[in-house]
Amino acid sequence: MEWERFAALVEHVTAHNESLMAFVHCKIYYSGRAEAELDWGDRMLIIKQDNALLIHQPENGNPINYLKPGARITLYQEDHALILEGTHPQTHDVIQCEIQEVHDAMSAKLDDGKKQVLAGTEADMSDHLKNNPELISNDFKPLSREEHTQYGFIDVFGHDGNGNLVVVECKRYAASLACITQLRRYVEKIQELKGTKNVRGVMASPKITPNAKTMLEDWGFSWVRVEPPKRLLINRNQKTLGDWG
């Protein structure tokens, strides 16, 4: 594609809040929170209608370079090079994408704004534990969920039948060292706030790493195996037919 046509397209989408996707052969410089350089190669270039800029390599899931929504995007020539430059007024990031060839490009005015409905998060899990306290122990009485303390917020907080306060930290994945120190931090904070040493720490997660288990036991905490919350959704998977390929 001729540079002029591409330039007109970029001009159009930035002026009209449209979205653009392009295949380009380019070289990239980035400066901002870090500094980076990427040598010549074919990439996918995306400008969203909120002026987010994404540059993807043809492999891997994440963009190799990006600017958050709100970038200022300009295109100019310099010494026979076509340069797409994005600068972000808030983050002070700069991307310079030196384009040698535009293989293909297209734009569209997209109408969306829908929010995704998500289930199976840690919040669902702590909710589940508060409603099913016997998963922690037979005498566990939950008092609150997601209680905020100065040192963070506690997923589930309560007491047991022996006059102990109980702090529960949930993780929806294997609990690691960092998770145990997080629990420790909450336990110590509650001990300080309530002026008692009778605070039990409970890690609730589907798994726990060996080092984390050792550390947990060293500090007298306990671990309860809890499965991440059940699948809620729909079974559209019983398709029957009709592949083209």
Place this chain on the structure above:
Amino acid sequence: MEWERFAALVEHVTAHNESLMAFVHCKIYYSGRAEAELDWGDRMLIIKQDNALLIHQPENGNPINYLKPGARITLYQEDHALILEGTHPQTHDVIQCEIQEVHDAMSAKLDDGKKQVLAGTEADMSDHLKNNPELISNDFKPLSREEHTQYGFIDVFGHDGNGNLVVVECKRYAASLACITQLRRYVEKIQELKGTKNVRGVMASPKITPNAKTMLEDWGFSWVRVEPPKRLLINRNQKTLGDWG
């Protein structure tokens, strides 16, 4: 675009390891680590040549749905609906993208494989500190960098002039509570391994949050203000001319 043409395009790119980008009006179901549903709207659909699948809304930086590289992608009709389905054999994630209309689509065989050269990371920072120990203190003698211990690895490790071991943890951003507990973990582990209480903990970062500072002081650690190094310093920014827009 007619569904048949789009189907042929999808078939072609998956068969030949090409990349595809499309504007589509769709509705999305996801099931995997969590479950999600996204109502009708215009989105950008991307299939990479490693069979990563990305679906972007026209705003925000991140994909609203995605599959990692290695997905199996099929397209079929069901009750007058066109469904692009991606399933991931390893992660067991499924995306079903019900497509009402393909506004536009294009594909290309992309040639890349270049690696980004990055500077200003935490590794650069610990390197910088090891080579400039006076940034920690006048009597700091670094011994090692990124030393691995059972409880994690220590960014910079050394000793001072008073017979103390010194553990330095670097962060390229504002040090938070979690960062201090990480430092604490390393200090305690070294105390245990070396059988001495003479272990100083030093947090090196450009900033530190107030709570983190309090916690750090409670435990007798210290904070040193260090900026993350940037070494590339591309100065292509002095462009002169030639905006189209």
Place this chain on the structure above:
DNA sequence: TACTACATCTCGCAT
């Protein structure tokens, strides 16, 4: 493979 920690993490929520 599992575990650990970084990331230009991003994002939402609460203060």
Place this chain on the structure above:
DNA sequence: ATGCGAGGTGTAGTA
């Protein structure tokens, strides 16, 4: 705005 923690986190490095 800042602090804090979750995330369908992803990714690299190491044992």
